[in-house]
Amino acid sequence: MSDQAGRLREIIRNNEEHDSSLTHQIKVYSIISGKGGVGKTNLTVNLAIKLQQMGKRVLLLDADVGMSNAHLVLGIEVKKNLLDLIENNLDLEDIIANGPYGVDLISGGEDLFLLEKLDKEKQEEIIRNLAELGNYDVLLIDNGAGINKHSLTFTILADEIILITTPEPTSITDAYRILKAISLYELKNRVKVVINQVPDIQTGKMSFNKLLKTSEIFLNVELEDMGYIFNDIRVNKSVMEQVPIVIKYPDALASLNIGQISKSILEDKNYTNNISNLKQFKNRLIRLFG
């Protein structure tokens, strides 16, 4: 009897290993912030371009559902979005826009009530399909500001979280609140941190250390300093011109900073060995919603 049970377990394990939908690997980064307007979308779009330039096949998911604007920063028009997935029964592949600079985009659309329509099953289905998209190496998820149980789904499914904040005390405090939630719900034990709009390196370091010290005392998350992005007027200019800064002003300080961050992502020793498969995605979902 116990022999039979052992064999059964073996068969299940083998099947799981051979089911490519469960083991296909795509590295997923979710870019989040506490406070709004701190630079998530600009970082995500420009990071996508830099990673693509470094040889990765990148898909960008604008999960700022209802308020999506990554396409504006990327400078493209999108005809379809997540809403079409639900209302017009389209497949994920049908709503991927082939953006410029080799970056593909799925837009979250402009329907403010879309999140309500995106029930748990639908979100799971999207994630399952994303994990099965074989032609991408990296998925970057741009999120709305803050987190709530609903919008968290996309975030917790990521392999890595990139938390972005400015040096402003209000932004740092909100970033800490997010870290607290991540720690409390045991969503991740490691978070990458980017300090944006710094006037100088010293301020960047101080801001990171502030977060680090408090987290070390009170939370159970390890913070990783991913670097700083200078406050650079050319970011605003590139947004106005709807050409991403790394394309329009590749030599601007902010572009160089983002280039450095992309490099550190690819050089990260965890880049390849911390990739989740669908099974792990699902386990995280069950922990939160189950």
Ligand SMILES: Nc1ncnc2c1ncn2[C@@H]1O[C@H](COP(=O)(O)OP(=O)(O)OP(=O)(O)O)[C@@H](O)[C@H]1O
């Ligand atoms: N490094 C920077 N230097 C100067 N300005 C910046 C920088 N990063 C972002 N900004 C400015 O901040 C604005 C907001 O950036 P962005 O839209 O990327 O933020 P966000 O976090 O995605 O906002 P939301 O929470 O609304 O989605 C940009 O339009 C840009 O003008």
Ligand SMILES: [Mg+2]
């Ligand atoms: Mg944004």
